[in-house]
Amino acid sequence: MGDHREFPAVAPGHCLPKTSSMSVTDSVTAVHDFRVTGYSLLDGMGVGRFVSSSTFTVGGLDWAVRFYPDGSTANCLGNASAFLYYFSREKDVRARFTLNLIENDGRLSQVTNSYMKHTFSPASDNWGFIKFIEKSKIKGSPFLENDCLTIRCLLTVTKESRTQDVETNSIVVPPSNLHQDFGNMLQDGEGADVTFTVCGQLFHAHRCVLAFRSPVFRAELFGPLRENATECIKIDDMEPMIFEALLHFIYTDTLPDNCKDGKAAAMQHMLVAADRYGVDRLRLLCERKLSDAIDVETVSTTLALAEQHHCSQLRGACIRFMASPDMLGPVMLTDGFKHLVASCPLILKEVLDEVSRIWRDKSS
Structure with missing residues (x-):
């Protein structure tokens, strides 16, 4: 017969002690774009030979993408291959990934390769697509622009499961607002004690907030040469939209919605404003967005801006782009390049030095 013992009786008004736990399995997802330049020079390099991306980190582990222009093995004749390599070999790791070519403007117009799942280990440190794309389909496709291909790796790394206690307290604390x-x-203007007029448009703000977020505003509003509290501070060399976005960032530490598309012109003006008022985080944010948006038409003006405002990281990104194979010629035909030559002539030597270094590395 079965065991029909009853649970011990609980006195009215009393509750049994209770604990809870749960198993938690997290994952980390990231994107890495691998730009392959000079594709026509790689075609015919031989089966099993590859070019590799730099090492990138996802989930605390190191990875790289390898592209085989003539295929990884003799079994994939007429096809290029692409593989994901795992370099942190101290433990097995489960991952889900895909590799696809993207168009020159960054759009993934069609998914040619579906997701793969694989457990990477010292014995199986690579996995991917033997028949990544037919070579005959590359030439004349929207993926090939200025003899360049870009492979996008979308990688999800599954972390080791862990067990954690569940708090019985059910009080939910909302995130900071x-x-x-x-x-x-800023929007309401309540308590505002300083007014700016920017090309005729008025902006009301709070001196203490501006002073603690910007050393330039601190000197202007509380320093020996501070503006009179009753006067309207006049700014005529900045667009109202840019000043409004600057104030928005100072108050919220975020860009306003109309600046989040990362358009080069707006970001260039925002960088100038951030540098002028010493808002370093905004300046670096603009540097990153401008670096992501570099193309043939914008690289020269962006480089001139980086040179004038001492943005070393953005400056380096522009020089590397201009020096990459088959890029300098089209760049030199733009109006921006003519402006660069006139305003920053010494920078051209660094561009040519970088071109020389790249060709030296290729020939060695």
Whole structure:
């Protein structure tokens, strides 16, 4: 017969002690774009030979993409191959990934290769697509622009499962909304004690907020040469939209929605404003967005801007882009390049030195 013992009786008004736990399995997802330049020079390099991306980190582990222009093995004749390599070999790791070619403007117009799942280990450190794309389909396709291909790796790394206790306290604490409160304070204008007129448009703000977020505003508003509190501070060399975005960032530490598309012209003006008022995080954010948006038409003006405002990281990204194979010629035909030659002639030597270094590395 079965065991029909009853649970011990609980006195009215008393609860049994209770604990809970749960198993948690997290994952980390990231994207890495591998730009392959000079594709026509790689075609015919031989089966099993590859070019590799730099090592990138996802989930605390090191990875790289390898592209085989003539295929990884003799069995994939007429096809290029692409593989994901795992370099952190101290433990097995489960991953889900895909490799696809993207068009020159960054769009993934069609998914040619579906997701793969694989457990990477010292014995199986690579996995991928033997028949990544037929070579005959590359030439004349939207993937090949200026003899360049870009392979996008979308990688999800599954972390080791862990067990954690579940708190019985059910009180939910919402995330911080401090930035929203400060944004509302700027929008409402309540308590504002300083006014700016920017090309005829008025902006009301709070001296203390500006001073603690910008050393330039601190000197202007509280320093020995501070503006009179009753006067309107006049700014005629900045667009109202840019000044409004600057104030928005100072109050909320975020870009306004109309600046999040990362358009080069707006980001260039924002970088100038951030540098002028010493808002370093905004300046670096603009540097990153401008670096992501570099193309033949914008690289020269962006480089001139980086040179004038001492943006070393953005400056380096521009020089590397201009020096990459088959890029310098089209760049030299733009109006921006003519402006660069006139305003920053010494920078051209560094561009040519970088071109020389790249060709030297290829020939060695």
